Structures are given as C-alpha cells and as structure tokens.
Amino acid sequence: MSNKGQSVLFMILLAFIFKATGQNKNIPLFTEVIYQGNDQVYKDYPLADNEFYSPILQGCYPDPAITKKGDDYYMVCSSFAMFPGVPIFHSKDLVNWTDLGGVLDDVSEFNPHNTGISGGVYAPGITYNPHNDTFYMIVTAFSGGLGNIIVKTKDPKQGWGSPIKLGFGGIDPSIFFDDDGKAYVVHNDAPDKGKELYSGHRVIKIWEYDLENDKVIHGTDKIIVDGGVDLSKKPIWIEAPHLYKKDGSYYLMCAEGGTGGWHSEVIFKSDSPKGPFIPAPSNPILTQRYFGKDRDNKVDWAGHADLIEGPNGEYYGVFLAVRPNEKGRVNTGRETFILPVDWSGEYPVFVNGLVPIEPKVKLPKGVMNKTGQDSFLPNGNFTIVENFTSNKLDYRWIGLRGPREEFIEITKKGLKIQPFETHIKEAKPTSTLFHRQQHDNFSFTTTLQYQPQSEKDLAGVVALQNEGSNYVFGITKKGKDTYLVLERNKWPGRKGPVISEVIASTKIDVKSPVKLKISAKGDDYSFSYAINGSAFENLGGTLSGDILSTDVAGGFTGCLLGLYATSANDIVID
Template identity: 75%
Template sequence: MISSKGFLLFSITFLTILQAGAQEKNAKKKSVPSPVFSNVIYNGNDNIYTKNPLKSDEFYSPVLQGCYPDPAIAKKGDDYYMVCSSFAMFPGVPIFHSKDLVNWTDLGGVLNNVKEFNPHDTGISEGVYAPGITYNPHNDTFYMIVTAFTGKMGNIIVKTKDPMKGWGSPIKLDFGGIDPSIFFDDNGKGYVVHNDAPDKGKELYNGHRVIKVWEYDTENDKVIPGTDKIIVDGGVDLSKKPIWIEAPHLYKKNGKYYLMCAEGGTGGNHSEVIFISDNPKGPFKPSSNNPILTQRYFPKNRANKVDWTGHADIIEGPDNKYYGVFLGIRPNDKDRVNIGRETFMLPVDWSGTFPVFENGLVLMEPKLKMPKGVENKTGKDGFLPNGNFMFTENFTSSKLDYRWIGLRGPRENFISITKQGLVINPFETNIKELKPTSTLFYRQQHNTFSFETTLNYKPASEKDLAGIVCLQNERFNYVFGITKKGKDTYILLERTEKGASKIIASKKIEIKKTVKLQVKAKGDSYEFNFAVSDATFENLGGAVSGDILSTNVAGGFTGALVGLYATSANNSKL
C-alpha cells in the first residue's frame, strides 16, 4: 500500500505533469500564426455603367449588386425595409433601410444570434432563404417570415417594433413548404401564404407546386390548424404544366385581393404572375395579361443581358407611385452567372385593375428615373454604392462594415481589429469542409473587378495558410495563399472543382515585410497576382477560368464570394 505522504507526492507529481501538458498544448495553440490584413480595395468597373452614366434624376438598377436575391419589402410611414436571402451566409437575412427607395443603408442581418440560427453544417445554398417582411399597423409590429434549412427549424417568424433595434427570437410555425409571406387585412386579421407540394397522390408532373393560405393567430403567433387551403394549383394555366409557382405575396387594393407569385423556376423561364379575388382565401383568378414581368422572350445572345427576372414584391413609393423589387442576373461574357442573383427595381403601373411592371416585358435598361424630389446619394453619407465604385477598407473602425460576412457562422468568432489591421485567428478547418471557416467574405458585385489586400503573415508549417479565396461553394473554389513547404515559404494558386483540388501554380518567396495579393476578373477570365515587399505585382498561374465560380458549373443559388482566408488545416499539396 502507498502511504498518505507517498500518495500526496504522487498526486503533486501527476498534477504537475498534467499542467505541463496543458501548458504545452496551449503554447502550441498560441504558436499558430495569425495573419494581419491591413487593408482591402475592391474596385468594380463594368462597361454597362461606363457606357451609361447617370443624369441628375436617374439611379441604377440593380439597387443591390451581388448575391442579394429574393427581395421582399415593407414600409412604415416614410421608412422602407427590404430583406433578401442569405442561405448559409451569416448573419441570416440581410436587411436594408431607405427613405426613398434609391438610397439604402445596410442594417446587418435579422437572424444574427448563432444560438438561435446556426447554419454550421449546411451547404452554402441551404441555410435560410426567401424571406417575407410585412408591417402590421394594427399592433405596430414588423414581421419577418422565412424558411430555415438548419436545425430542423423549418418555417419561422420573428417580430420587432423597430427593425433598427433588432428582432425577437424565432418562432417555429407548424406548416411545410417554402417561401412564406404574411399579410394583414384592414381588420387586422392575418394570413400566411406559401409554396407547397400538391396533396399526396395529386402531383401531375415534375415541378408541379401549389400555393396555400392559412389564417394566422396574431395573439399566439401561429397558423390556425385546419384553416389551410390551396388557392393556386400549378400556376396560371395548369393545362400547360407550369413549374414552380412560388414566392407568393398578398395585397389589397380597392377592396380586391391580389396574389402575386413567381412562376417558371428561378432560371431562364422565370416570370412574375398575378391573380385577383374578392376574398383572401380565394378563389383567385389569373390576369389575362400574365406574365407581368419576365425576360424570357428575348434572344439568348443579346448584349447587356439581364435575365431570370421574378420573385418580386410591390410597395407604394414616396411619390405615391408603386415600385417592384425582384431578382435578376447579369451574366458574364461566357453567359455564366458568377455575380449571382441580384435585387433589381422597376416602377409598377397600377392604374388599371392589375399591376404591371413598367418595361418589365421589354429588354431591361440599367437606369431608372428617380422618384420625384429624391436626390441620388448612393455611395455617400453611409449609403450603399451602386454602378461602378471602389470600396476601401482599412480596418480602422471598431464597427466592421456589414458587407463583410461569415459563412456558416459569425465573423466575430475569428476576427479582431487591432492597430495593425484585421487579425484572423485561423480555425482548424479549411475552405473545402462543410463547416464554419475563418474567412471574412465580400460578395462579388461586378463581372469586371479587382480585389486587393495587404497581408502580414509568416506561416509556421504546411498546415498554415492565409490569403484570398474566391468561392462558389466548398467543392468549387480558388485558393490563393501563402504557406510553408519544409523550411521554405511558398505562394500557391489552387483550383478545386467537384471537390478535387489541383495546384495550378506555386512559387517560393521570401517575405521581409508584407505581401500584396490581388485577384482581377474580366468576365470569365480571372488573374491572381502578388507583390512581395513593395515590389510590383507578379502574376501566378496565368489567366484562369471563372467557370467554377458560376452557378452554371457549380450549381446552387448563391453568387461568388471573395474572402480573406486563414486556416491551420491546410491540405494543399505542393
């Protein structure tokens, strides 16, 4: 038997060993190098804007460039709030504010509490999408309703009295389907409409969907069981087998109820259609002049193409005219969709029985006339820019611009702002994994653009890498970064397609000061350049195709992201 004194000595020795092991482990953790990014310059320069300069009474559409699809809009007084899909980007459901529909400020994301919305294990095109936003004057409350594909959340709703001050916790709603929106009648009664599958055994063809309506209990925030009803079966004309009737919105005007929906799928056949009824629960009759918005009738090889228009919402503007927001795309020179689906706007003529998007059935132009009395301040005084612009970030503000986002988790989990710049504390996760990554992302907003950063970084091992990533998803991306091989430091360009990675080019470098990294794109052609210690830029790998950054090749619903990337789990093989 061991004596009490011997036991005490053994315990002390054992604890000392444990503490030493913990200290060694912590030392190893602390030794992982953290890159410092001192600035970023994003410069967008599309020909469409160069050739179409604005006059004093004009503004550009899209109003939100880059991956901001599925817009929905609401107003209270002269305050407008617009939300969009975010998928697995974080925070969820970006929200914007305007007083005039022209000048917009970014308020961040509605779903910004990772304990309540956590897309950590979802594909980039899952997460959360197709939100609706509605103001209820009867209880002075805003409602945001959306479908969440994470944590078995399903359809959820959140509320606030003031979108400037944040939102309440998500409330799970007991119905299936996607694309919900909520409507409040003149008497305060609530209704939820959404896309769903046909009743069991009644699906007639692939893409056959229906629109359902439920009565909504505003006191208890739930749909009322047993009140659901199919109000549109298939679409405008079921005999023509229309696909993907979705994104419904209910409106009321002159005592009539209007149901506006997208039809045709969110691709080249996308359109917006309208129905009318005397009752919010139908029956709804389609307008004879459907569709009221589409670009599907024009030649595919047209210049300055805007396509896929649909998934719209309508609001009364500051000049007492109606305006519609909707998604659309601007493909590049290879007809590929790298920017993603963006938020466009058009005036809406509702002088007759049915609303019609003005010039929504002709080739879309990049410019619109501003509402009367509005001044274009885009890019000034904190308003988001549009058209061609330069965005410079020196990381000197304690409040990081909301255009910087995380993927599958909050950006705050891996960044810190210091006097030297932005520090990214690398996760032991790389960009090819279906997990949160330590990457600060910015949406690609132009087909012709450059993205440049200055980096202070010295990798300690082959597992360490930092630089720039251009990403469509975890299986389709470019990594342009600095890493180690043996005792030498390298810069590499890696292409990942269908999950298979290949080093396109690499070069041994010696870092004495900082390194500048740059990606430049002109349509489908992307170039990756670097400069060591204030030298001039040098290309690595030549011109490469942006095909893997398009939805045409990679699939999904999102646009390309460009990010500041760091990892301690690099698996690029030099």
C-alpha cells in the same frame, strides 16, 4: 514549485506575451483590402441628374421582399448559409439604402454550421402590421430543424426577437394583414399526396394566422393556386407568393417558371383572401424570357418580386434578376433590381419589365441620388477601401455558417484572423471573412503579414461559389520553405469528392508584407502577388471563372471573395 510546474507557468506566460505583442506568426494580419468594380455598362450609361442604377443591391442579394412604415422602407433578401441570416436594409426613398446587418444574428438560434452554402435560409417575407405596430419577418430555414419560422420587432433598427417555429411545410412564406386586423400566411407547397401531375407541379396555400399565439390555425389551410396561371400548360414552380389589397380586391402575386431562363412574375385577383383567384389575362407582368440570348447588357431570370407603394403614391417592385457575363455565366449571382409599377388599371404591370431591362431608372419625384455618399450603399462602379481601423466592421463583411466575430480581431495594426481547424472545402464554419463579388470586372486586393509554421498553416484569399467550387490563393509551408500556392477545387457533381488541382506555386520571402490580388474581366480570372512594393506578378496565368458561376457550380449563390486562414490546410505542393 516543481520543474514541471515552472515549465507550465513559463509556457502560459509565453503564450500571453505572444498574444499581447502580436508575435504569434500563425495568426495572419490583414492590413488593407481594396475592392474595385469597373463594369463597362456603367461607363456606357452615365447617370443623368434624375436617374439611378438598378440593380440597387449588386452581388448575391436575391429573393427581395419589402415593407414600409410611414416613409421608412425595409427590405430583406436571402442569405443561405451566410451569417448573419437574412440581410436587411433601410431607405427613406427606395433609392438610397443603408445596411442594417442581418435579422438572424444569434448563432444559438440560427446555426447553419453544417449545411452546404445553398442551405441555411432563403426567400424571406417582411410585412409591417399597423394594427399592433409590429414588423414580421417570415422565412424558411434549412438548418437546425427550424423549418418555417417567424420573428418580430417594433423597430428593425434595434434587432429582432427569437425565431418562432411554425407548423407547416413548404417554402417561400409571406404574411399578410387585412384591414380588419386578420392575418394570413401564404406559401409554396407540394400538391396533395397522389395529385402531383408533373415535375415542377407546385401549389400556393393560405392559412389563417393566430396573432396572439403566433401560429397558423390548424385546419384553415387551403390551396388557392394549383400549378400556376394555366395548369393545362404544366407551369413549373409557382412560388414566392405575396398578398396585397387594393380598392377592396385581393391580389396574389407569384413567381412562375423556376429561377432560371423561364422565370417570370404573374398576378391573380379575388374578392376574398381565400380565393378563388383568377389570373390576369395579361400575365406575365414581368419577365425577360422572350429576348435574344446575345443582347447587349443582358439582364435575365427576372422574377421573385414584391410590390410597395413608394414616394408620391407611385408603386414600385423589387425583384431578382441576373447579369450574365460574356460567356453567359452568372458569377455575381442573383441581384436585387427595382422598377416602377403601373397600377393605374385593374392589374399591376412592371414598367419596362416586359422589354429588355435597362441599367437606369428614373428617380422618384423629389428624391436625390446619394448612393455611395455618407452611409448609403454604393451603386454602379465604385471602389471600397477597408483599412480595418473602425471599431465596427462594415456589414458587407460576412461569415459562412457562423459569425465572423468568432475568428476575427480588429487591432491597431489591422485585422487578425484566428485560423480554424477546418478548410474551405468542408461544410463547416471556416475562418474566412467574405465580401460579395459585385461586378463582372473587378479587383480584390489585400495586404497580408503572415509566417506559417507548418504545412497545415495557410492564409490568403479565396474566390468561392460553394465548398466544392472555388480557388484558394495563399501562403503555406513546404518543408522549411514558404510558398505561395494557387489551387482550383471543382466538384464534378453532387456526389463524389472534390477534385483539387494545384495550378501553380512559387517560393516566396514573407519577411515583408505580401499583397495578394484576385482580378476578373468577365469569365477570365487571374491571381497575382507583390512583395516589397514591387509590381504585381501573375501566378497561374488566366483561369476560367466557370466554377464560380451558378450555371456550372449549381446552387443559388454568387461568388464570394474572402480573407482566409486555416490550420487544417490540405494543399500538397509537389
């Protein structure tokens, strides 16, 4: 064998040894994560034995839709460019929920790899069809040329079929199955060409749906709502439609007013699924837009709802809303709330949905609150400790623009993240394992073993609202020295480059593991570190969480907290 051949063989053998023994210092090892939520509202409103907290899904879980088969309830939410797409949850009682992962979990079929974080998929609908014992999830996908798609399964716990592209435009589709077995799709769309009357003027369309061939029937589309409840008042963004049938009549429920301070839920009634639909005289049936901005424990933006018959034949509605912090900023994003619905009269009305929404809801009769126990999602204030000792990583941990499995490895020592050659400011898959921020007051702490080899190497944590609005807190190199650096990235607008600023940096010794912590008290964020069991030291002082808020950063998501590694670091330390 030649000397060159021997050298190549030696390098291959050396690489194998490094991989087998974990001696490659470029691969960061995260050995623990502790997330602690500590909001004052849960201290001020302790639960009685017959109560549970709403929101039921804390953090960025917006646009809920819900269905049932027997006493099994399934709920889906928007996920945008997070992966897997369309998180799905299961419950037996509408109170205690388990996380089933994501509906769109095959990257070869749903690949948001090059989209902004607020692209991807949003506003799903989910409906069980008793006529063929099949669940349908329908959604708009803003990536890969998919458009509106539908997927099916006999059992949501066992996965879903491949996406089927549907031949219509618009957004926010849902599917309805009538008593006679016929199917219909309703969705938001633009008015007919040349008939748009004002900015935000939208319509609701209906199509007949071919169940055998899984497609809308060409030529059956019809506008059933033009503008909203009262077109003369120029209502904006009629969207998120859902059809229901009760006592022989058809009800169309929609969001109106846009996802913001004027958001609401409205209801219409008809003798036919194709209309004409007459608005209820008491609209809206859910909103928070009429109340003072400075009220305590403020819940706002309520709307985008879905109805379901719950335990004991009582109706409930799931919907999105936000809980702004003390400066009115929305860092936890749009969350999933629930309220009972009174449908004893002609039209449904959300119980206490037209007064300031309270943090507690009465349990359905006969239901026990087991949130945070066994496999049920926690609720209220809680602490999550992740040691990465389980073979199956909890579904709360997600990727962005691609599967987490492409860059993580769970070992006996902890979680390894293989760095991608992309950094956090790029609209590409990054090697970042994300967890949603679920409280205004929280801490997110991890223990990291890492020795970067060059200035292109960085590992640590991030607080991210989007690719242009985030904080990076990580370990990297400057020359021969190792540094801990804190960078703020701010997008001044939808055009132009991200403005990056190194807030602070310090030389550190990484021979021992380093603890990194992100903390927040409302709008005040801080970043700190600890070495060799010492007390935490702050780096960079107290910083504003403004860039982690929807109202400043734009888009549709809340703040994500991530374990981050990159081999394309571009932070320059002076």
